[in-house]
Amino acid sequence: MIFTPTPFDPEQIVFGPSALKHLRDFLKGRNYAPEDIFILTDENTANFCLPELPDLVHDVPGEQLIKISAGEKSKSLKNAEKIYRLLMEREATRQSLLVNLGGGVITDLGGFVASTFKRGISFVHIPTSLMGQVDAAIGGKTAVNLDGIKNQLGTFSFPEQVLIYTGFLKTLPEEELLSGFAEVIKHALIANRGYLEYLLEQDLHNPGTDWETIVKRSVEIKSDIVLQDPYDFGVRRKLNFGHTFGHAFETCMQRKGRAVSHGQAVAAGMICESHLAYLKTMISFTDLGFILSSIQKFIQKIIIEADDFDVIFDLIRSDKKNERERINFSLPDRIGNVQINKGAAHVEILECLNFYKML
Numbered sequence: 119m120i121f122t123p124t125p126f127d128p129e130q131i132v133f134g135p136s137a138l139k140h141l142r143d144f145l146k147g148r149n150y151a152p153e154d155i156f157i158l159t160d161e162n163t164a165n166f167c168l169p170e171l172p173d174l175v176h177d178v179p180g181e182q183l184i185k186i187s188a189g190e191k192s193k194s195l196k197n198a199e200k201i202y203r204l205l206m207e208r209e210a211t212r213q214s215l216l217v218n219l220g221g222g223v224i225t226d227l228g229g230f231v232a233s234t235f236k237r238g239i240s241f242v243h244i245p246t247s248l249m250g251q252v253d254a255a256i257g258g259k260t261a262v263n264l265d266g267i268k269n270q271l272g273t274f275s276f277p278e279q280v281l282i283y284t285g286f287l288k289t290l291p292e293e294e295l296l297s298g299f300a301e302v303i304k305h306a307l308i309a310n311r312g313y314l315e316y317l318l319e320q321d322l323h324n325p326g327t328d329w330e331t332i333v334k335r336s337v338e339i340k341s342d343i344v345l346q347d348p349y350d351f352g353v354r355r356k357l358n359f360g361h362t363f364g365h366a367f368e369t370c371m372q373r374k375g376r377a378v379s380h381g382q383a384v385a386a387g388m389i390c391e392s393h394l395a396y397l398k399t400m401i402s403f404t405d406l407g408f409i410l411s412s413i414q415k416f417i418q419k420i421i422i423e424a425d426d427f428d429v430i431f432d433l434i435r436s437d438k439k440n441e442r443e444r445i446n447f448s449l450p451d452r453i454g455n456v457q458i459n460k461g462a463a464h465v466e467i468l469e470c471l472n473f474y475k476m477l
Contacts, residue, residue, distance in 0.1 A: 126258055126276050126348045128341040133334055137281040141217075141242070142173050144279055148215075148240075152177045156205060156216050158228040160188040163220040166289040167246045174217070182208055186227075190372070190380070193223045193263050195271065201231045212236045215278075221247030221294070222254030222380065226269075229260030233275030242279045246286040248298025248329075249381060252305070252336040255280050257344040257354075266372060267436060268365040274349050282337070284329040295322060297381030300360075300417050302332060304388060305339040307409065308356050311454040313339075318412060355458040358439060359448040360388035363470070366433035370426055378420055385417035389477070390470040395449040397466055405453055410477075419477060427471050434467060 132140045145155070155178045159168055164185050168175060184204050186192050205214070218228030218241060225243045232241035245255035261272030287295065299322065306314035313335060320327060340357065347354035364380075364387025371378045389410055396406045422430075439446045445467070449460045 126341075126344055128338075128345060130276075130278065131256070131280045131282065131337060131341065133282050133337075134330070135283065135285065137283045138171055138244070140279070141171065141244070141281055144242070145215075148278075150215055152179060153182075154211075154214050156182045156184060156208070156210060156214060157219060158184045158186070158201065158216060158224055158231075159219045160186050160192065160221075160224055162188045162289075163224065163246050167219060167244075167286055170283070170286070171219070171244075186224075188223070190223060190263070190377070193227050193261070195262055195264065197227060198231050198234075198262055201227075202235055205231075205235055210235070210239070212239055214239050216241040217244065218242065218255075218277075219244045219246065221245065221250040225250055225255040226259075226261045226272075229258075229275055229277065230262050230272055233260055233273040238275065240278050241275075242281065243277045244281045244283070247290060248287055248295055248333070249301060250298075251282050251284070251287075251333050252298060253301040253340065255282075256337055256340050257357075258348065259350075266369055267433070268369060270438065276348075282333060284333055287329050292322075293379055296417060297379035300381030300385040300388075300413075302336050303413060303416065304357075304360055304384065305336045307388065307412075307450060307453060308359050308448075308456045309339045309343075309454060311452075314412060314453065318415065322416065352458065355439065355446075355448050356456045357448075358458075359450070359456050360384045360391055362434055362437050362439060362445070362447050363387035363390040363430070365437065366430045367420060367422075369433050370422075370429050371420065373429070374426075382417055382420060385413050386420045386474060389413055390474050391447055391449055393470045393473045394447060394462055394466060395451070395460075397469065398449065398460070400449055400451045400457070400460075401453075405450070408453060409450070414477075419474075422471070422475050424472075424475070427468055430471060431464065431467055 216232040243255040245251045258276035261269035264270035364384035368383035392409045395401045447460045448456045450456045
């Protein structure tokens with residue numbers, strides 16, 4: 119088998135209780151031998167999720183299981199190098215397959231490694247977190263962080279398969295579930311007000327929550343956008359709503375030793391960027407209030423101080439979506455749609471940070 123780049127194909131996303139069983143059929147259909155298959159996990163998914171794949175565990179030699187520490191700090195060049203060296207030591211070839219079993223850190227890092235090792239090997243994502251299932255594993259973006267700044271190095275490379283089993287969500291602590299739910303709210307805010315109203319009816323503490331419906335609807339929204347613009351030249355930038363401020367919040371808090379989840383940072387970013395849209399008269403005060411209440415119902419506010427403002431602004435200026443001196447945002451013009459590439463001045467950004475601080 120020769121590696122070839124895979125275009126984005128929503129048909130390669132498999133949902134439901136049978137998704138994990140689909141892996142065996144996929145491996146047989148592609149004629150992968152056990153020595154061709156490598157598994158990347160973190161400590162948590164190795165303990166709680168890997169046992170759900172007994173055939174894979176039984177067939178793949180133990181030395182081909184690569185385990186890293188859990189957490190955002192693991193999404194680094196240092197860990198990528200560690201994985202490259204392990205693949206070389208274990209004689210991986212261009213015909214090898216990397217199975218990425220974990221949340222967004224694992225799928226981002228594993229996709230980056232697979233897309234660059236020997237100029238690219240095939241990979242499969244099995245996302246185990248809500249963030250991974252509705253966002254990180256969908257759409258072919260891979261990345262590692264550099265000097266603590268989010269996603270500064272990466273590729274566009276699409277997995278052969280994405281296997282989504284919502285049963286894994288039962289293993290998540292509440293903080294991780296809420297982090298992923300921030301991305302779910304984002305999908306509703308950029309695409310469908312009716313979906314947002316459905317989400318507001320949900321009680322995430324209820325064990326009967328229909329995660330299958332929620333995950334599938336969010337994946338459909340993201341997939342539809344990615345299919346129109348797989349390499350992020352235009353409409354795909356709608357998915358950046360909340361992320362320009364959000365990534366800056368996330369990095370700032372990490373540097374201060376008060377790390378917050380990606381979803382909590384994105385939620386803060388969506389509030390700031392909605393306020394920016396209000397300042398630009400793109401949305402009404404009523405819509406701004408509805409967006410705020412929708413986010414605040416589920417996601418806790420981040421405490422920031424005035425002396426954080428300059429740090430956050432400098433991080434926003436380094437965002438990879440910017441063009442020369444222009445800072446780009448994706449801003450709502452109504453609940454259910456956003457406009458891309460909207461610029462903002464320094465004073466407007468500081469006003470949004472002050473608005474968020476005073477909430």
